[in-house]
Amino acid sequence: MTVFFFKRLGLAFLVALFVSVLSFFMLRAAGDPAIAMAGEGATAADIEFIREQFGFNRPLLMQYLSWLGNALTGDFGESSYFAKPVSQLISERLPITLGLGVSALIFSILLAVPLGMLAAVNPNSLIDRIALSVSVLGQAMPNFWFALMLIVIFSVWYPVLPASGNAEWRHFVMPTIVLGYYATPAIMRLTRSGMLEVLNADYIRTAHAKGIPASRVLIKHAMRNAILPVVSIASVQFGYMLGGSIIIESIFALHGIGQLAWESISRADLPTVQAIVLILSLIYVGLNFVADLVNAWLDPRIRIA
């Protein structure tokens, strides 16, 4: 297990490094940052000044290394639009997005996993159909439309929940539902098919042949093996949700990192965009690392890989 841990940690580290290279060079390849930052109507002298100030005239590799070095100490430079340190912007905004992402993930797991399990245990039953409908609906419904419907119902017709802001937990209820529901179909279908497969496995028959209670067979012998692919997909879905939260955050006026990303992209605020891309990717890499560990803990066969 220790060997596995360090192997995976090393791998995660390499991926993170690669991501930092990609996020840096791809954003640079998108155009001359000095021109974009100077904005319309800027003179050649303005552009030259910006180039000088931000160090864009140095060799690209040098720029990358100094950016990475600073980033490692938590210094992402100064936002050209907000005129604040980028690290400060991010530490203000990130908790909101992460809070939303985590609660949405929990919501979708709590909805999808039990429903998928029940559907698998009783295939073609009423509960299976309900699960299927929930899943199809989740896939067919655009989440901005779903968000608007929730606002109409719970903020306009029956004003029980606030439609915008992020002051207290009630502001997060609708965004959580919308974002979480978005991830539900994938998690549920995987839970159902995983569970169906496991229930047909020989070792489930062996467990029944021992005479232990059916609930025990289901929870101990079936669920643990069925949940493996779900752990992996949940971490992938969390990544999607971080991306998807741009839309949700702007609908519900949550000042999270998604909205910050949108603003900084439209203002060509390069240091901020770069920092956001890097941090979201690192979160994603970290999540996959955690998912790997959880799976290794659940499945002894993975541990030696």
Place this chain on the structure above:
Amino acid sequence: MTMLKIENLRIDIATQNGTLHAVRGVDLEVEKGEVVGIVGESGCGKSLTAMGLLGLLPRSAQRSADRIRFLERDLTKASVAELRGIRGNRIGMIFQDPMTALNPSYTIGDQLTEGYLHHRKTARKEAVERAIYLLNRTGITAARSRLSQYPHQLSGGLRQRIVIAMALMCEPDLIIADEPTTALDVTVQAQILRLIKDIQAEMAAGVIIITHDLGVVAQMADRVAVMYAGEVVEAGPTHSIFAAPQHPYTIGLLSCMPDAARRGRLGQIPGVVPSLIGERKGCAFRTRCPHATQPCRADIAIHRRAGGHSWRCTIPDQTANTRKS
């Protein structure tokens, strides 16, 4: 003493093409301390018969039987809770494929002791001691350290020994071994069969051994039931079946046996097994039988002979035919 008596066991499976009558009125008896072999080609309903007895059937299967008497109880009338009290406790199952019969996520020790702890409600320590005793008994070295290993760390032969030990944990009265050696190589096969036989004698348990290998039957069984397309076509004491088989199918099977004297001339029964979907009238084997005649299309009477040898065929005595072939 008869410990198990199955009367008219039927198992129907709902499929897309209609109802598949996989087991069609099987009768089977096991005496205390007796080894009964069930032989037959793949798909003839051997496993389903065994599973049906324990109620371990797939969801799509439907079981019916006049009676399944096991130790003074009728299992057709037993509740789910009663059945679970018998499974693993009074009846131990040894499964066909040791590679898939064990849960990959739990240690050998956990899986061995689980049923024992449930049925006996004892301290873990006692269950562990019992597991170690049985692992030693099945010829596994360093038994104590095996307990913390996972199935993927063990070879097929070792896993099959563990599956056997698992079936024996609660000292069952009846052991059902469903092709316990098919997945193993020949040398290991012989060891495992010897092991089952020894333990059976030691515990005076009844055994049902399912196989399509007549060699295994000859070596292990006191009595044999030959199955064909969901029916028992012939049953009787092993020596009687081997010396004077009556049903043409049994005769065919025996001539298929690889025999040192007849090397290079392996008999084959021509033709294919009839579909199990839908009802059937007459003898199931008539499409492949060299002696088939018009009466084979009608209901077939069961012939019985002293010593418990019985068969379903229109020909009352095949002894002459056997001698000929």
